[in-house]
Amino acid sequence: DGGITQSPKYLFRKEGQNVTLSCEQNLNHDAMYWYRQDPGQGLRLIYYSQIVNDFQKGDIAEGYSVSREKKESFPLTVTSAQKNPTAFYLCASSSEHYFYEQYFGPGTRLTVT
């Protein structure tokens, strides 16, 4: 089955620690995205990548970093510089061949205390 996987589903970390969230897709999509969602709010774009070895900042990139070494993978690191890291993190992918419809993974719920 084709799809997007994110792991882990729940993640707990202490303040001051960096943490990396995994995102893998086997849809052969070129573009991948990371969003953050806070309770009762919309999704906000953190980073996106349209091609391997290239990525762009979204609206709230401060305190986050990404890499895109493989087409299938787009890991997100939440660094200690991110002031309010507790949130629901969603990864998505899309293809120009399908009008850039974005398909989402199940998300990772990160809690930092």
Next chain:
Amino acid sequence: RKEVEQDPGPFNVPEGATVAFNCTYSNSASQSFFWYRQDCRKEPKLLMSVYSSGNEDGRFTAQLNRASQYISLLIRDSKLSDSATYLCPPGGYNKLIFGAGTRLAVHP
């Protein structure tokens, strides 16, 4: 003005009702339009893409009005399983702008 605006609701409707949501967007250069549904604490799922002036899929009809910069979603014969938050992100090349969505609650 926000890039995308939706009535947050909740829209409380009985099963079998017809309900409509509107979504206005500010960027006239937006090229792609979608409706997603998001269940509580889950990821958004693509409901339908909207090309040209509209699209229909079973009980769901979406319409796009570029002149007035809004997109609508009509749900006929509501089911309990339609209860969710509905998102309408407009987008340009490869980027979508999400609002907080409209919450629908269908009751027996």
